[in-house]
Amino acid sequence: KNEVEQSPQNLTAQEGEFITINCSYSVGISALHWLQQHPGGGIVSLFMLSSGKKKHGRLIATINIQEKHSSLHITASHPRDSAVYICAVISGGATNKLIFGTGTLLAVQP
Amino acid sequence: DAGVTQSPTHLIKTRGQQVTLRCSPKSGHDTVSWYQQALGQGPQFIFQYYEEEERQRGNFPDRFSGHQFPNYSSELNVNALLLGDSALYLCASSLTVTGNTIYFGEGSWLTVV
Numbered sequence: 001k002n003e004v005e006q007s008p009q010n011l012t013a014q015e016g017e018f019i020t021i022n023c024s025y026s027v028g029i030s031a032l033h034w035l036q037q038h039p040g041g042g043i044v045s046l047f048m049l050s051s052g053k054k055k056h057g058r059l060i061a062t063i064n065i066q067e068k069h070s071s072l073h074i075t076a077s078h079p080r081d082s083a084v085y086i087c088a089v090i091s092g093g094a095t096n097k098l099i100f101g102t103g104t105l106l107a108v109q110p
Numbered sequence: 111d112a113g114v115t116q117s118p119t120h121l122i123k124t125r126g127q128q129v130t131l132r133c134s135p136k137s138g139h140d141t142v143s144w145y146q147q148a149l150g151q152g153p154q155f156i157f158q159y160y161e162e163e164e165r166q167r168g169n170f171p172d173r174f175s176g177h178q179f180p181n182y183s184s185e186l187n188v189n190a191l192l193l194g195d196s197a198l199y200l201c202a203s204s205l206t207v208t209g210n211t212i213y214f215g216e217g218s219w220l221t222v223v
Contacts, residue, residue, distance in 0.1 A: 033212065041198050042216040043153075086152060097143065097166055098202070098212065100152035 003027050006087050006101035013108050019074040021104045023087030026068065033098065034061050034072045035086040043086070046072070077108045114203050116215035123191050123222050131186040131218045135203030139213070141165075142184040144176060145200040147217070153200055159184050191222045 004025045013019050023032070034046045047054050047061040049070065054061050058077075063070040074081055087101040115134045123129050135142050141160045145153035155168035159178035178184045182203075188195055201215040 035214075040216070041147075041200075041219065043200060043214040045211060045213065048211050088153075097155050097158055097168075098145075098153075099155070100145075102152045 001026070002102065003091075003099050004087055004089055004101040006085075006104050008104060009102065010105045011107070013077050013106070015078060015108055015110050017077050017108075019077050019081075019106065019108075021072045021085050021087075021106070023070045023072070023101055024068060025070075025087075025089050025099075027089065027091045027099065029065075029068075029089040029091055031090045032063055032070050033088045033090075034070070035088055037084040037086060037103070039083075046085075074106075079108045079110050082106055082108050114201055114213050114215035116199075116201050116218050118218060119216065120219045121221070123220065125191055125193060125222055127191050127222075128187065128189045129191060129220060131188075131199050131201075131220070132183065133186070133201030133203075133215060134183045135201075136213045139203035139205055140182050141204045142178060142182065143202045143204070143212075144184070144186045145202065146170070147198040147200060149197070156186065156199075188220075193222050196220060196222045 007022050031050045033048050035043050037043045049063040058075045060073040084103040086103045088098040113136050117132045143158040144156040147153040156170050157167040158165045162178045173189045175187045198217045200217045202212050204212045
């Protein structure tokens with residue numbers, strides 16, 4: 001079993017829909033990242049969370065440390081949001097080593 | 111301020127050859143981590159460098175080695191390439207203090223034929 005699990009693995013939505021991607025982890029963490037990866041390969045960090053909730057534009061990320069669960073929400077989705085969304089955790093200790101989930105492939109259709 | 115830069119962006123090598131990938135971290139960052147991402151999978155941690163030393167290593171064979179220079183830039187070397195080494199190699203930089211934002215490069219696509 002992976003230490004970081006994401007669901008769903010694939011998601012197709014219509015433009016304008018509200019989207020939720022979930023992440024559960026089984027290790028102790030010091031922080032959690034939500035990342036976006038486009039087909040070209042480059043990864044962009046969307047959020048880094050250690051507690052609570054963060055919002056940036058149409059994106060909202062929440063984390064519940066007790067339940068070891070985080071969610072990424074996209075409001076008013078748009079085709080340009082189509083990408084792979086990856087949850088990654090920093091498992092504590094002295095390094096910033098990331099443990100990645102397998103990603104959620106999101107396709108937003110016009 | 112340039113972010114994380116990696117080179118080359120794409121390369122093709124033959125089985126048994128050796129490859130060197132390069133990474134320049136974001137300005138001010140002192141820690142560089144390398145990840146391997148096979149097609150359709152999430153990235154896997156290879157190793158991390160700080161103060162020119164390998165600080166932590168993932169589950170990769172000794173064919174994978176690295177180096178960090180005094181200016182914090184880093185190299186990833188892979189010897190005796192196998193077909194299975196074909197992947198996107200990502201470099202990430204950060205400040206050594208845990209919990210800081212991590213920045214990723216665009217990656218180097220390696221194809222082994």
